[in-house]
Amino acid sequence: MLTDFALPPELAAHEPAEARGLPRDGVRMLVSRRRTGQIGHHAFGELPDLLLPGDLLVVNTSATVPAAVRIGGALTVHFSSPRPDGAWLIELRERRGGATVPFGGGEEGQELGLPGGAVLRLEHRVTARLWRARLSTAVLPYLLRHGAPIRYSYVPRDWPLESYQTVFGTAPGSAEMPSASRPFTPDLVTRLVARGVTIAPLTLHTGVSSLEGDEEPYPEPYDVPPATARLVNLTRAAGGRVIAAGTTVVRALETAAANGGGVTASAGWTSLVVTPGSGLRAVDGLLTGLHEPRSSHLLMLAAFAGDELLDRCYAAASAGRYLWHEFGDVHLLLP
Amino acid sequence: MRGGARVPSVAGMTTTHRLAVITGASRGLGLALARGLAADGYHIVADARDGGALRAALAGLPLVTAIPGDVADPAHRAELARAAGELGGADLLVNNAGTLGTSPLPALADYPVDELRAAFEVNVLAPIALTQLLLPGLRARGGAVLNVTSDAAVEAYAGWGGYGAAKAALEQASNVLAAEENVVRVWWADPGDMRTAMHQDAFPGEDISDRPLPSAVVPALRRLIAERLPSGRYRAADLLPASPPGAAPASVTVLTGQA
Numbered sequence: 023m024l025t026d027f028a029l030p031p032e033l034a035a036h037e038p039a040e041a042r043g044l045p046r047d048g049v050r051m052l053v054s055r056r057r058t059g060q061i062g063h064h065a066f067g068e069l070p071d072l073l074l075p076g077d078l079l080v081v082n083t084s085a086t087v088p089a090a091v092r093i094g095g096a097l098t099v100h101f102s103s104p105r106p107d108g109a110w111l112i113e114l115r116e117r118r119g120g121a122t123v124p125f126g127g128g129e130e131g132q133e134l135g136l137p138g139g140a141v142l143r144l145e146h147r148v149t150a151r152l153w154r155a156r157l158s159t160a161v162l163p164y165l166l167r168h169g170a171p172i173r174y175s176y177v178p179r180d181w182p183l184e185s186y187q188t189v190f191g192t193a194p195g196s197a198e199m200p201s202a203s204r205p206f207t208p209d210l211v212t213r214l215v216a217r218g219v220t221i222a223p224l225t226l227h228t229g230v231s232s233l234e235g236d237e238e239p240y241p242e243p244y245d246v247p248p249a250t251a252r253l254v255n256l257t258r259a260a261g262g263r264v265i266a267a268g269t270t271v272v273r274a275l276e277t278a279a280a281n282g283g284g285v286t287a288s289a290g291w292t293s294l295v296v297t298p299g300s301g302l303r304a305v306d307g308l309l310t311g312l313h314e315p316r317s318s319h320l321l322m323l324a325a326f327a328g329d330e331l332l333d334r335c336y337a338a339a340s341a342g343r344y345l346w347h348e349f350g351d352v353h354l355l356l357p
Numbered sequence: 358m359r360g361g362a363r364v365p366s367v368a369g370m371t372t373t374h375r376l377a378v379i380t381g382a383s384r385g386l387g388l389a390l391a392r393g394l395a396a397d398g399y400h401i402v403a404d405a406r407d408g409g410a411l412r413a414a415l416a417g418l419p420l421v422t423a424i425p426g427d428v429a430d431p432a433h434r435a436e437l438a439r440a441a442g443e444l445g446g447a448d449l450l451v452n453n454a455g456t457l458g459t460s461p462l463p464a465l466a467d468y469p470v471d472e473l474r475a476a477f478e479v480n481v482l483a484p485i486a487l488t489q490l491l492l493p494g495l496r497a498r499g500g501a502v503l504n505v506t507s508d509a510a511v512e513a514y515a516g517w518g519g520y521g522a523a524k525a526a527l528e529q530a531s532n533v534l535a536a537e538e539n540v541v542r543v544w545w546a547d548p549g550d551m552r553t554a555m556h557q558d559a560f561p562g563e564d565i566s567d568r569p570l571p572s573a574v575v576p577a578l579r580r581l582i583a584e585r586l587p588s589g590r591y592r593a594a595d596l597l598p599a600s601p602p603g604a605a606p607a608s609v610t611v612l613t614g615q616a
Contacts, residue, residue: 104496104539104540106493106494106496106497106540107493107496107497108493108496160537162536162537162539163537193539194539195539195540227539227540243496243499243539243540244499245499245540245585247584247585247586248583248584248585249584287585288499289498289499289540289585290497290498290499291497291499
């Protein structure tokens with residue numbers, strides 16, 4: 023039962039591939055094929071050979087912002103997502119032993135002093151973890167000056183922001199790296215182009231992890247431009263496959279396809295959660311990382327692979343000592 | 358520009374008219390763009406100082422709200438924002454209204470500073486202030502801001518110091534806004550020379566009938582908006598198709614040139 027598997031600590035990627043002596047594209051890639059039920063073990067660098075000429079790879083251009091701000095009282099603020107009115111969803115974390123754990127405190131109306139003289143006012147609790155809050159100054163410029171990349175306990179030290187950027191990241195806005203694109207290098211992109219794989223961009227700025235199973239999803243800003251919508255529809259009409267580089271891309275494309283009749287260019291905010299029940303209207307395959315037990319991402323993966331194959335994939339990844347999380351190995355789910 | 362996502366959740370998605378706020382829409386490029394966007398299905402909220410001219414110009418558009426006033430007037434800007442809010446919020450703000458400043462164009466050495474200040478009010482501060490008012494709604498809908506600029510912002514044309522410096526300030530404000538806003542598109546577009554009253558004021562007594570009509574530029578701006586191109590500076594001439602269907606080639610070739 024995939025929601026119950028236990029993730030041994032040694033299977034978390036503790037540092038970027040480069041720090042493990044590998045190039046970015048040197049991570050491993052589990053490949054599953056729904057039609058045949060087969061599972062294969064590959065290097066990420068084999069991706070151009072695993073995709074077909076005429077396939078469309080859709081990538082997220084959102085770049086990571088340094089969204090963690092350390093403040094007094096051993097607290098750290100994680101800035102997750104903007105709200106249209108200028109407020110932000112934030113998470114309070116307590117620093118403990120070189121990492122952070124969720125902090126249950128905080129009161130409505132409380133004002134927290136941040137570095138550089140900024141003040142963060144807590145408006146009200148939105149979920150068990152997240153507050154709606156307002157910073158006394160513009161958030162993005164403030165974070166670029168005072169923030170550090172968000173890091174969880176399985177990564178024991180800070181890494182520079184560049185370690186959290188993907189080759190496609192041009193639009194700053196994500197609190198956490200859209201990590202499925204992390205292994206891509208300019209050389210690998212060139213080989214994809216030479217293979218005849220088309221690449222199209224969209225943007226979805228993702229907030230702090232990951233919509234856990236027991237938490238209502240919060241809206242994230244997304245943008246599927248017309249040129250990309252056209253390419254998706256054209257590719258599928260011509261019998262090619264649309265492969266999403268990351269769960270954020272699935273979320274954006276399925277939102278843009280929610281009205282039926284293919285993908286319509288659209289932008290706005292999405293709270294869509296893709297599950298086996300919701301099905302897939304726009305995307306045929308998914309390149310993604312290895313996900314935590316109980317995360318809603320696993321429901322999305324089940325929409326691609328089905329429960330039985332997905333269970334076997336995670337058993338194979340675990341037995342094969344694949345590495346989990348944003349600096350880890352990847353999983354290509356093909357139709 | 359968007360597929361009708363007026364609300365955050367997919368379940369609540371509706372398909373209502375998109376709303377564009379266009380300043381300076383009684384004539385010239387503003388009017389031509391209002392007509393073009395109306396043809397694309399936009400509800401237009403438009404202003405101009407001359408209310409009679411504005412209403413006459415926009416008569417016949419299917420969905421239009423005309424609000425006469427001066428963009429440099431804070432109360433008028435608030436009125437525009439209120440009208441947009443009552444209609445559900447703007448998807449697009451076009452800061453088109455501008456002033457050439459003193460005509461004939463004086464050298465900077467002789468430019469009356471009060472007139473220069475007035476030109477900055479209209480060309481720089483008014484668009485920034487109106488953008489501030491509309492930004493929350495634009496963010497909510499993944500909307501866009503289009504600021505109309507000029508090559509006088511980047512080239513040194515003698516006599517264009519007041520207008521050019523103001524447009525340069527507007528361009529840099531657009532540039533920074535694009536860096537600060539991660540949901541809203543920000544474009545600043547140079548339409549090129551056009552046969553408009555402003556252009557005639559810049560060249561009093563000269564024959565400007567060789568310049569293209571503003572309507573020739575509209576397809577370029579409609580493409581910018583419809584394709585949701587990335588934030589940045591655009592020249593209208595670069596956005597026109599290589600051989601626009603039904604357009605005379607001459608209207609394209611004369612789009613380069615000064616101001």
